[in-house]
Amino acid sequence: MTDRTHVSPIGYLATLLALLALSVLTLALSSLALGAWALPVALLIASSKAILVALFFMHLVEQPAVNAFVAITAVALVAVLVGLTVADVVTRSASP
Amino acid sequence: MRAPGLADHFADLPTQHHAARLGMWVFLASELLLFSGLFAIWGAYHARYTEAFVRAASVNTIVLGSTNTFVLIISSFVVALAVWAMRSDRPRLAFRGVVITASCGLGFLAIKGIEYADHIEHGLLPGAWFRSDELHGHGAVVFYTLYWFATGLHALHVTAGVAVLAWIAMRIRRGEIDAVNPIALELGAMYWHLVDIVWLFLWPLLYLVG
Numbered sequence: 001m002t003d004r005t006h007v008s009p010i011g012y013l014a015t016l017l018a019l020l021a022l023s024v025l026t027l028a029l030s031s032l033a034l035g036a037w038a039l040p041v042a043l044l045i046a047s048s049k050a051i052l053v054a055l056f057f058m059h060l061v062e063q064p065a066v067n068a069f070v071a072i073t074a075v076a077l078v079a080v081l082v083g084l085t086v087a088d089v090v091t092r093s094a095s096p
Numbered sequence: 097m098r099a100p101g102l103a104d105h106f107a108d109l110p111t112q113h114h115a116a117r118l119g120m121w122v123f124l125a126s127e128l129l130l131f132s133g134l135f136a137i138w139g140a141y142h143a144r145y146t147e148a149f150v151r152a153a154s155v156n157t158i159v160l161g162s163t164n165t166f167v168l169i170i171s172s173f174v175v176a177l178a179v180w181a182m183r184s185d186r187p188r189l190a191f192r193g194v195v196i197t198a199s200c201g202l203g204f205l206a207i208k209g210i211e212y213a214d215h216i217e218h219g220l221l222p223g224a225w226f227r228s229d230e231l232h233g234h235g236a237v238v239f240y241t242l243y244w245f246a247t248g249l250h251a252l253h254v255t256a257g258v259a260v261l262a263w264i265a266m267r268i269r270r271g272e273i274d275a276v277n278p279i280a281l282e283l284g285a286m287y288w289h290l291v292d293i294v295w296l297f298l299w300p301l302l303y304l305v306g
Contacts, residue, residue: 009180016173023165030304039142042300050293057176058289059282064114067121074125078132085136089143 005062015056022049101277113279120283124290127253131294134246138301141238148235153306155220155230156243157211161303164207165295171200172292175261175285185275187268194265194281197288201258208251215240243302250298253291260284 026045034041055061060068099109106112142149178193219227222241264284267273273280 006180006183007176009177012173012176012180015176016169019169019173020166023162023169026300026304027162030300038305042305043297046297046300049296053172053289053293053296057172057292058286059179063117067118070118070121070125074128078128078135081129081132082136082139086139086143089140 007056007059007062011056015052018052019049099276109277113282116279116283117286120286124286127290128294131246131249134242134249135297135301138242138246141235141242142306145233145235145238148231148233149239150306152231152236152239153303155218155228156303157214158303160207160211160214161299164204165299167200167204167207168292168295171197171204172289174200175288179278179282179285182268182273182278182281183275187271187274190273190278190281191265191268194261194268194284198258198261198265201254201261201288204254205251205258208247208254215244239306246298246302250291250294253294257284257288257291260287 022045026042029041029045030038054071060071102109103112106115174193175197178190178197181187181193182190215221219225219229220231220240220243221227222244223237226237226240228236261284264273264281267280
């Protein structure tokens, strides 16, 4: 491995600035009344931040693809668990 | 001669480090699944009590919770820099980075403690102990029960992360982690980033959108 493949301090700084900007955006959006859109938008921004942290702070970008495969599998399983649990509740009929 | 820190069953250090990173990713995946149970329950109750959740989140300690978001993001940046410093053979700089990160972790816990004290004072407690003057109904009780479990589990992880970072700082001091073999610092930093990522989701769910 050469230094060329490593994330540089500039890369970390750019990641930090993006994370701070997205957090400020989350705060700004939460003060608006987005109604039903508030949750999906907040989750989308949080996911973008998580991807930035995983790729650059956790160095996924410079590691073999198999490491990303583990992370993606975990996230997919979380999506299945959360998705089906919520789908169960929202699709129940009002009367038993 | 075998390199220091190279285990018998690996051909060389890069191979050993690759295995260590992959193992860490599998461990972090299992940590994610541990938290995902709480996220699933949150999602299900949010669907059931949407308006009560929005009201309950709106009385949460938003300024303190948001401050903690920035504390964790900055600490993640600093520990990433510490990994870079160690890889480029600046162990003293790496040591300072790890100490600053652990201090941010303690700062996070202190702020969390102030929040918890505020919640106790206002009766925003889990389950049968819930006795708020502002909030009423089952939805608010469920929200604050989930709040305590999710933030409590997360705070335990922050505590573990601080302990790991303190141990890593000690090992850097003793010269056991260096530019040739920085893997312990790398893995400790990965754990700290996971703690950060979990909070990046808890923050909007428990403070902002409800």
